[in-house]
Amino acid sequence: MAKGITKRSDDYSQWYIDVVLKAEMxxxxxxxxxxVIRPTGYGIWEKIQQRLDRMFKETGxxxxxxxxxxxxxxxxxxxxxxxxxxxxxxxVTHGGGKLLEEPLAIRPxxxxxxxxxxxxxxxxxxxxxxxxxxxxxxxxxxxxxxxxLRTTEFLWQEGHTAHATCEEAEEEALKMVHVYxxxxxxxxxxxxxxxxxxxxxxxxxxxxxxCIEAMMQDGKALQAGTSxxxxxxxxxxxxxxxxxxxxxxxxxxASSWGVSTRLIGGMIMNHSDDNGxxxxxRLAPVPIVFVPIWRxxxxxxxxxxxxxxxxxxxxxxxxxxxxxxxxxxxxKFNEWELKGIPVRIELxxxxxxxxxxxxxxxxxxxxxxxxxxxxxxxxxKMLEDIQTSLFKAAKQRMTDRTYTVDSYDEYKARVEGxxxxxxxxxxxxxEVEKQLKEDTRSTxxxxxxxxxxxxxxxxxxxxxxKHRVIAAQAY
Amino acid sequence: MAKGITKRSDDYSQWYIDVVLKAEMxxxxxxxxxxVIRPTGYGIWEKIQQRLDRMFKETGxxxxxxxxxxxxxxxxxxxxxxxxxxxxxxxVTHGGGKLLEEPLAIRPxxxxxxxxxxxxxxxxxxxxxxxxxxxxxxxxxxxxxxxxLRTTEFLWQEGHTAHATCEEAEEEALKMVHVYxxxxxxxxxxxxxxxxxxxxxxxxxxxxxxCIEAMMQDGKALQAGTSxxxxxxxxxxxxxxxxxxxxxxxxxxASSWGVSTRLIGGMIMNHSDDNGxxxxxRLAPVPIVFVPIWRxxxxxxxxxxxxxxxxxxxxxxxxxxxxxxxxxxxxKFNEWELKGIPVRIELxxxxxxxxxxxxxxxxxxxxxxxxxxxxxxxxxKMLEDIQTSLFKAAKQRMTDRTYTVDSYDEYKARVEGxxxxxxxxxxxxxEVEKQLKEDTRSTxxxxxxxxxxxxxxxxxxxxxxKHRVIAAQAY
Numbered sequence: 045m046a047k048g049i050t051k052r053s054d055d056y057s058q059w060y061i062d063v064v065l066k067a068e069m070x071x072x073x074x075x076x077x078x079x080v081i082r083p084t085g086y087g088i089w090e091k092i093q094q095r096l097d098r099m100f101k102e103t104g105x106x107x108x109x110x111x112x113x114x115x116x117x118x119x120x121x122x123x124x125x126x127x128x129x130x131x132x133x134x135x136v137t138h139g140g141g142k143l144l145e146e147p148l149a150i151r152p153x154x155x156x157x158x159x160x161x162x163x164x165x166x167x168x169x170x171x172x173x174x175x176x177x178x179x180x181x182x183x184x185x186x187x188x189x190x191x192x193l194r195t196t197e198f199l200w201q202e203g204h205t206a207h208a209t210c211e212e213a214e215e216e217a218l219k220m221v222h223v224y225x226x227x228x229x230x231x232x233x234x235x236x237x238x239x240x241x242x243x244x245x246x247x248x249x250x251x252x253x254x255c256i257e258a259m260m261q262d263g264k265a266l267q268a269g270t271s272x273x274x275x276x277x278x279x280x281x282x283x284x285x286x287x288x289x290x291x292x293x294x295x296x297x298a299s300s301w302g303v304s305t306r307l308i309g310g311m312i313m314n315h316s317d318d319n320g321x322x323x324x325x326r327l328a329p330v331p332i333v334f335v336p337i338w339r340x341x342x343x344x345x346x347x348x349x350x351x352x353x354x355x356x357x358x359x360x361x362x363x364x365x366x367x368x369x370x371x372x373x374x375x376k377f378n379e380w381e382l383k384g385i386p387v388r389i390e391l392x393x394x395x396x397x398x399x400x401x402x403x404x405x406x407x408x409x410x411x412x413x414x415x416x417x418x419x420x421x422x423x424x425k426m427l428e429d430i431q432t433s434l435f436k437a438a439k440q441r442m443t444d445r446t447y448t449v450d451s452y453d454e455y456k457a458r459v460e461g462x463x464x465x466x467x468x469x470x471x472x473x474x475e476v477e478k479q480l481k482e483d484t485r486s487t488x489x490x491x492x493x494x495x496x497x498x499x500x501x502x503x504x505x506x507x508x509x510k511h512r513v514i515a516a517q518a519y
Numbered sequence: 520m521a522k523g524i525t526k527r528s529d530d531y532s533q534w535y536i537d538v539v540l541k542a543e544m545x546x547x548x549x550x551x552x553x554x555v556i557r558p559t560g561y562g563i564w565e566k567i568q569q570r571l572d573r574m575f576k577e578t579g580x581x582x583x584x585x586x587x588x589x590x591x592x593x594x595x596x597x598x599x600x601x602x603x604x605x606x607x608x609x610x611v612t613h614g615g616g617k618l619l620e621e622p623l624a625i626r627p628x629x630x631x632x633x634x635x636x637x638x639x640x641x642x643x644x645x646x647x648x649x650x651x652x653x654x655x656x657x658x659x660x661x662x663x664x665x666x667x668l669r670t671t672e673f674l675w676q677e678g679h680t681a682h683a684t685c686e687e688a689e690e691e692a693l694k695m696v697h698v699y700x701x702x703x704x705x706x707x708x709x710x711x712x713x714x715x716x717x718x719x720x721x722x723x724x725x726x727x728x729x730c731i732e733a734m735m736q737d738g739k740a741l742q743a744g745t746s747x748x749x750x751x752x753x754x755x756x757x758x759x760x761x762x763x764x765x766x767x768x769x770x771x772x773a774s775s776w777g778v779s780t781r782l783i784g785g786m787i788m789n790h791s792d793d794n795g796x797x798x799x800x801r802l803a804p805v806p807i808v809f810v811p812i813w814r815x816x817x818x819x820x821x822x823x824x825x826x827x828x829x830x831x832x833x834x835x836x837x838x839x840x841x842x843x844x845x846x847x848x849x850x851k852f853n854e855w856e857l858k859g860i861p862v863r864i865e866l867x868x869x870x871x872x873x874x875x876x877x878x879x880x881x882x883x884x885x886x887x888x889x890x891x892x893x894x895x896x897x898x899x900k901m902l903e904d905i906q907t908s909l910f911k912a913a914k915q916r917m918t919d920r921t922y923t924v925d926s927y928d929e930y931k932a933r934v935e936g937x938x939x940x941x942x943x944x945x946x947x948x949x950e951v952e953k954q955l956k957e958d959t960r961s962t963x964x965x966x967x968x969x970x971x972x973x974x975x976x977x978x979x980x981x982x983x984x985k986h987r988v989i990a991a992q993a994y
Contacts, residue, residue: 073636074593075623078586080636083651086583108561111553111672112656113609118549131616134588136625138610139671140660148550150611150625161548161555170845176558181587181656185615196614197586370645 047382051318056262063312064191067321067383077189077196081305084383085192087329088308089199093179095231095326096201096303099223105175105203110157112180113148118156121281125155128248132184134196150183155249155300158204159278166206166296168287173216174206182304192309193266193519200304206296208288210275213297217273220301221254224269232307233324233435234258234314235442236268237464237514239490242471244478247300251275257489257514259442260313263462265489265518268310271301309519314438315407321384322406324434325427332363332423333385337373337392344369350396354416362420381406386430387423407434448512452503455515459486464516468509470502479504486517522857526793531737538787539666542796542858552664552671556780559858560667562804563783564674568654570706570801571676571778574698580650580678585632587655588623593631596756600630603723607659609671625658630724630775633679634753641681641771643762648691649681657779667784668741668994675779681771683763685750688772692748695776696729699744707782708799708909709733709789710917711743712939712989714965717946719953722775726750732964732989734917735788738937740964740993743785746776784994789913790882796859797881799909800902807838807898808860812848812867819844825871829891837895856881861905862898882908923987927978934961934992941987945977954979961992 047066050058064070069085072078081089097107113136120126133149151157158176165171179201189195203220207213221238228234236256246253250272258268276295279285285293315322325331334355336347351365366376373390380388390402399416403423407430414422445463449455455465470476471488481487495511502509522541525533539545544560547553556564572582588611595601608624626632633651640646654676664670678695682688696713703709711731721728725747733741751770754760760768790797800806809830811822826840841851848865855863865877874891878898882905889897920938924930930940945951946963956962970986977984 071636071639073586073632074590075586075588075632078588080586081584083581083583087581089584090582106558106562107565108558109556109564109674111548111550111555112658113550113553113672115549133614134611134623135613136609137612138622139608140662141606147613148609157548157550161546164546183587187615197588199584 047320047378049318049320049382052261059318060309060313061191063316063320069308069312069321070191072191075196077186079191079195079197081199085308088311088323088327089305091327091329092231092307093201096223096227097177097179099227100177100201100203103175103219103223105177105205107178108176109178109180110151110154110161112151114151114154114157116147116149118160119149121156122249122277124277125249125281129153129184132186134183134185151180152182152184153300153302154178154180154182154202154204155274155278155298156282159282159284159298162204162206162296163282163284166284166286169208169289172206172208172286172296173212175203175216176205177201177203190309190519192305192312194306198305200302202302203300205299206279206284207299208286208294208297210297213275213299214273217254217271217299217301220299221256221269221271224256224271224301224303227303228256228258228268228307228310229435231324231326232311232314233326233431233438234268234310235435235439237490237492239492239495239514241270241490242477242488242513244471244474245488247272249274249277250300251277255490258310258314259438259445259464259516260310260519261441262313263445263464263516265464265514265516266306266310266313267489267518268307269301269303272299274298274300315434316384320382322434323384323386325386325431328384328386330361330364331386331427332389333380333387334363334365334389334391335373335376335380336365336367337390343393346393346396347391350416351391354401354419358420377404386427405430446514450500450503455503456484459484459515459517462517464489464514466512467503467515468500469513469515470505470507470509471513473505473507476502476504480515484517486515489514489516489518522795522853524793524795524857527736534793535784535788536666538791538795544783544787544796545666547666550671552661554666554670554672556674560783563786563798563802564780566802566804567706567782568676571698571702572652572654574702575652575676575678578650578694578698580652580680582653583651584653584655585626585629585636587626589626589629589632591622591624593635594624596631597724597752599752600724600756604628604659607661609658609660626655627657627659628775628777629653629655629657629677629679630749630753630773631757634757634759634773637679637681637771638757638759641759641761644683644764647681647683647761647771648687650678650691651680652676652678665784665994667780667787669781673780675777677777678775680774681754681759682774683761683769683772685772688750688774689748692729692746692774692776695774696731696744696746699731699746699776699778702778703731703733703743703782703785704910706799706801707786707789708801708906708913709743709785710910710914712965712967714967714970714989716745716965717952717963717988719946719949720963722747724749724752725775726752730965732991732993733785733789734913734920734939734991735785735994736916737788738920738939738991740939740989740991741781741785741788742964742993743782744776744778747774749773749775790909791859795857797909798859798861800861800906803859803861805836805839806861806902807864808855808862809838809840809864809866810848810851810855811840811842812865818868821868821871822866825891826866829876829894833895852879861902880905921989925975925978930978930990931959934959934990938991939964940990942978942990943975943984944988944990945980945982945984946988948980948982951977951979955990959992961990964989964991964993 049062136148241253279295338344524537611623716728754770813819
């Protein structure tokens with residue numbers, strides 16, 4: 045509607061692209077499928093990194109860095125892994141003007157290079173566990189890309205842990221999917237389903253995969269984070285053994301887990317509206333913007349002086365004062381609305397006279413007058429309220445649009461319209477999921493951890509199942 | 520000597536590698552010339568990032584992210600740039616199983632991809648300046664590599680700024696080399712010379728290059744950071760113009776500046792010793808380690824309890840308690856010495872009885888007893904003292920080993936032995952520097968900003984020069 049943004053109700057996909065571009069979050073680069081993350085978007089990635097990194101460290105992890113290049117032969121060492129990733133790799137064949145003896149893949153994920161390194165680090169049970177995370181870029185050659193949601197190069201973190209027992213690896217994989225759940229809900233204000241992927245949908249090379257799945261405003265699912273119990277697959281592929289307390293040589297157990305810049309896409313699709321971006325306050329690099337209003341140099345000195353007086357002892361990361369002289373207030377209101385700043389403060393000469401300010405919430409558009417006295421505390425409360433409201437609204441939407449369906453005909457008729465579908469489906473049989481995908485372009489998103497025990501016939505084959513799974517169309 | 524580390528006096532190069540490997544800072548990877556940065560090393564990189572990032576933001580910069588892939592044709596748009604970098608590029612020729620229409624270089628530096636993007640962002644003087652920084656990996660295919668100092672892939676930051684005038688670009692380039700100077704001296708405790716590179720040594724595509732140059736313990740120079748005034752070269756190559764206040768279309772002016780994981784190598788070579796790493800306290804992820812000493816479970820409970828009591832209200836990033844039961848205290852002392860933790864605290868049952876601890880400085884090895892009362896404040900003072908002492912010692916070394924030499928014969932005889940040489944050299948003539956390099960494997964490191972005006976004959980050609988430059992062998 046305003047500012048050249050397509051309405052969500054007209055074309056949700058176009059709306060998303062419009063918001064990303066107009067809010068200057070990201071843009072496509074001259075290199076096919078790659079994106080430029082602009083300062084507005086990168087500022088949010090920095091907040092995501094800070095918060096998540098703290099959570100990783102609080103759970104005992106440390107960061108490290110492994111090479112971006114993976115010898116082709118390494119990828120081939122784990123059979124499922126190479127099948128899953130080799131077709132998507134970018135390959136370096138020349139370096140320093142010469143043909144390389146062995147082509148190098150740019151990491152699509154780092155299990156292979158990391159486990160080839162862990163071999164040198166692990167000899168004894170004393171060397172375990174290893175709890176390492178890496179922040180880096182990865183590359184998967186994608187045919188159809190969408191800014192943040194699916195790009196050829198993207199930024200992410202990947203945790204890679206090594207354990208003495210199966211139980212510890214399992215505990216780690218579970219712990220981290222719950223860290224992701226907490227992060228998504230507490231910071232992105234994005235409610236998620238937590239569960240296990242089916243055999244068909246799990247990570248290439250994993251024993252099993254846990255995930256968080258979010259619902260976008262159009263009812264489609266977004267896989268927002270995954271955590272894998274890798275069993276001993278990579279330890280066996282790279283021959284990583286340790287001498288246990290009982291003196292026996294055993295293969296090491298592994299987990300890996302990751303989230304990416306895709307989270308930014310999820311944030312946008314959860315909260316933004318026809319006026320542009322809406323950033324949850326806890327992820328806003330600067331949550332408050334002052335827009336002083338003046339018509340003369342005298343007024344300018346007055347309102348800017350007042351804004352500086354009010355904020356004299358505030359944290360500089362809490363607010364900014366938009367003192368640009370080349371733009372009118374109306375232009376600035378529009379710009380900050382479009383860019384999703386949680387709270388805008390208008391401050392004109394009359395406000396100075398009454399020692400108050402006008403406060404505008406980005407999420408509801410609500411305008412209230414607040415006394416200059418005690419403003420910071422009131423804004424902090426408002427920001428918390430915005431954070432909570434955004435989460436509640438998204439949660440309500442997910443609840444409202446989660447349907448229990450038993451007939452495949454009904455499912456086929458409805459799934460295109462969006463929503464999560466609680467269905468009985470025989471996920472032990474990969475053919476069933478294949479058919480589901482072919483018929484409906486939808487997939488099983490997960491087997492939720494909290495799925496109650498209930499028995500019913502698979503909606504495709506009729507085979508008796510023990511619980512419902514969540515099926516949906518997805519990004 | 521201890522721990523399998525070669526003595527510096529026996530073989531400085533081998534000592535360096537021993538320290539890096541034994542302190543578990545980094546190791547070579549299976550991919551030629553690439554390194555794995557281990558948690559100990561990466562923790563220092565994180566501190567460097569945090570501190571520098573704050574300095575960048577305080578000087579008005581924001582972060583963004585540009586694709587790692589650069590179309591070959593982009594590199595070719597700036598003549599000097601392609602000549603400088605094309606021979607070192609890693610090239611991606613295949614993606615998703617198919618031959619690419621155009622090979623993609625992995626960024627050796629990002630001027631070209633960034634200026635092709637800035638073209639879309641800059642129309643008017645209102646769009647300037649752009650003050651962007653990027654933290655990322657880069658790749659330069661190197662023949663001879665050395666951990667941290669020169670690796671095929673490395674981590675760095677690169678600032679890329681766009682300005683309306685030559686003066687502003689110049690001011691920015693100067694500002695940032697001084698930011699690097701301050702960072703090197705205040706955090707790395709590494710004194711540096713600040714100056715300008717000669718025409719032969721400047722960045723490929725720059726008008727001129729400023730740099731900081733440090734001296735390692737063997738007297739060799741290390742280029743530790745560079746800041747370039749790029750003039751309008753990249754704006755012209757990518758046709759980036761803006762409409763100025765006077766309504767005229769003009770090319771944009773540019774700067775770029777960067778430091779890399781090489782700084783970690785500089786830090787090691789400045790301060791470490793025959794017992795291993797020495798980390799300046801301000802870059803130590805955790806500056807204090809408690810090693811409690813016990814012989815029985817009872818004693819263990821006693822000393823661990825005391826350590827926890829003393830540190831109850833301390834910042835968890837300030838200290839750690841090494842409560843590992845599988846290692847003896849002597850082993851731990853050795854390990855933390857090797858890993859360069861600035862201060863170690865020994866705490867046994869007798870110390871508990873006297874309500875005191877034994878404090879050991881890593882830099883001097885000095886042992887003192889301190890009362891448990893007021894310990895944190897005393898440790899903070901000690902850490903500051905260590906930081907200052909490290910800087911002073913390095914500064915003294917640099918002063919002592921900076922020589923004024925006038926005869927080329929004397930220079931040739933001495934330069935191999937290390938040190939900075941204040942010499943007259945005709946740096947307007949590239950042939951002179953070429954000969955210097957051939958004769959002595961040394962180079963002009965910089966024309967220091969603070970070089971006094973003095974006149975003298977070029978030590979090679981006899982041509983009259985207006986000031987001395989600094990020549991040295993370098994890493």
